Amino acid sequence: MTDAATLKFSPFASHVDPSFWHKLSQIKLDVDKLDENIRPIWGSYTNVNTSSVPALNVDCTAYNSTFEELRHQIPAFGHQLNLNTLESYKSCNKTSLLEKQGSLLWNDITSGAVLKNPSLLSRFFLLTFGDLKKYSFYYWFAFLAPSIPSLQVVRTPVVLNDVLSSIQVDSLQKEWSSISDVQHRGYFIVKIEDERVKIHFLSEIASLYSLSNSRDWSKLYLAFSDPCGSGEHPGWPLRNLLSVLVYHCPHMVGKDIKVLSLRVVLKSHAQINVGDKSLIWTIQPLSFTETNLKWVGWERNNRGNFGPRFVDVSNDMDPKKRAESAVHLNLKLMKWRLLPDLNLDVVQKTRCLLMGAGTLGCTVGRLLMGWGVQHITFVDSGTVSYSNPVRQSLFTFEDCLNGGLPKAEAAAKALKLIYPGVNANSVQLNIPMPGHPVGETLLKETRNAVETLETLVDSHDVVFMLTDSRESRWLPTLLAGSKNKIAMNAALGFDTYLVMRHGIFCDDGTTPDFTAESIPGRHLGCYFCNDVTAPGNSMSDRTLDQQCTVTRPGVSAVAGALVVELMVSILQHPLRGDAPAILISKKGEESKENEGSLLGSVPHSIRGFLSSWEQLTPATHRFSNCIACSQKVLDEYSSRGFNFIHDVLNSAVYLEDLTGLTSLHKDSESADVWEFSDSEEETESN
DSSP states (O other): OOTTEEOOOBOOEEEEOHHHHHHHHHHIIIIITTOOOOEEEEEEEOOBSOBSSOEEEEOGGGGSSSOOOOTTOEEEEEEEEEESOHHHHHHSOHHHHHHHHHHHHHHHHHHTHHHHOGGGGSEEEEEEEEETTTTEEEEEEEEEEEOOOOOEEEEEEEEGGGTSOHHHHHHHHHHHHTOOOGGGSSEEEEEEETTEEEEEEGGGHHHHTSGGGGGGGGGEEEEEEOOBOOSSOOBTHHHHHHHHHHHHOGGGTTSOEEEEEEOBEEOSSSOEEOTTTOEEEEEEOOOOOGGGOOEEEEOBOTTSSBSOEEEEOGGGSOHHHHHHHHHHHHHHHHHHHTOTTOOHHHHHTOEEEEEOOSHHHHHHHHHHHHTTOOEEEEEEOOBOOTTSTTTSTTOOGGGGGGGOOBHHHHHHHHHHHHOTTSEEEEEEOOOOOTTSOOOHHHHHHHHHHHHHHHHHHHTOSEEEEOOSSSGGGHHHHHHHHHTTOEEEEEEEOSSEEEEEEOOOOOOOSOOOOTTSSSBOGGGBOOTTTTOOSOOOOOSTTOOHHHHSOOSOHHHHHHHHHHHHHHHHHHHHSTTGGGOOBOOBOTTSOBOGGGOOOTTSOOOSEEEEETTTTEEEOOOOBOOTTOTTTSHHHHHHHHHHTHHHHHHHHHOSSHHHHHHTHHHHHHHHHHHHHHHTOHHHHHHHHO
16 A cells, blocks of 8 residues: 555455344344334454455344443444335335434444444444344345545555564553453554553544644554454444544644554464554544435445345254244234234143044144144044045044054144144043943053043143044043133034033032023033933944944034134133133123133034034033032032042933932923923814
């Protein structure tokens, strides 16, 4: 470089660690959502072992509230604007953004904020747009600096070792290394005091360069940690440092200023050298007009043009993590745009036990994953047959081979193939059923099965009854009721379906109000409350049509969808399982006391009829003589445990005798004979 040459600065080149994009995605999903607010971020650069192209780095620590100190890293302060759409990213006014950010930096310079915290001088702005489904991002950095008049280099830069003695260089090394506050390591002032070198913070610039101390100006070096290793150009941070000098010491305009580009060579883990690469520049700062101040700094892209860069980090991510993030994104978009108060965490953490892995179980399992449920357990005793895959959505032809995989196992495996993040488990188990006697040979097996079911119900929050027989739902209903679990039921006919929630059974001492417009969840009936007989063995002597689930194919999908949506509505209600059931008033308007679920009403049951395309939502009270949820049954199970269940399995009339259904039947029969006697009928006909 010749004397009096124009001073040029080496601009920063951005370097974005992949962890930055992962953190940005997380913040977008969990914090910013659809907001487009400008947020502060941190970057860093280094003056150690520098190259000719200085790099400014950002990583996942960029969003920390304070700069995370890393070895040999100098902090840079910035702002980020992340836009929601690519169209808004393309159309936003880049010039206006730069001017606004520049005015913030200028305010920090004029107010003296940069003197107290010099890291504010290394200022940058980042404009981004991220496609979080594809994990691709557009980004454009601006390294802010004022557009000042061309500066002249008075003399060719010289190496520090050629200016200072070895003792002075060693003193400078120790002084710089001893700066404990990292925010002051980027910009400072060096003063030569004989063989000793002293470093002063930038806050002393006005006093050190005051007119009264003009005799000491020759001993001062305006210094900065230079990220550029070029012998011809200083790094970009010097631009803003000279602006600070011109503003706070205007009398130095036109004067020869010695500038130290401090560049460090790392010789070992603990040993550094600052004398071999650091340069001394002699510069004459020029004045500029504040009113006409313009700002520069947009980075050029890979093609050398002013424009954004593009990065696709999908290949750098664990596919399982991508799937997890994508699942959460679908749900959170619904929350952001439509239901800000939607509690996704309570749904995600709900542990669901599916009794049955057939037509209904497969549909329910798939839809629970769609809502983000992470813990699903299937219980089933069957194996996958060739007739299953076309109707049972989690099974394939391969599952039928070699006698068929256990249904519960195949269903859990399928869920994990669809979404590896789900905790899907399986239990192959025969559910003990009333009307299916247990002999001595099966006693131990039955006891183990009951104990397994008790443990499963204990460890889950919601129990789904999705089996293909009425009696197989009795024990899960009893266990869910005794343990105050949310119980969901779905049953199919040929072209009809029933979806219902069971009451959360507790003896609260209150008498149900049969005239009220709503029924509290604790007073709602269960699947068996409308029955006046104990379940029997419906599995024996089945004809071919009775051995298969003979329904219109779409019925199971409708019922499975409704039972999942009903569960989610319950979870979003402030009373959870005690949410009152919707009743329709005489005027045809829903009672106001039923309002409260974020997703709308929470009915007791839903009955659908495809033949007439009708759907009803009746609600019924808990039946005091119910063979599954009445207080007598719950108390008997509580006191006798397995012995009670064993008696129920081996006696067709045990439950009816216990609950009073036997005497109720006798009373009904007597009433029927009296009401429809021959003499009475003849009387009516006359």
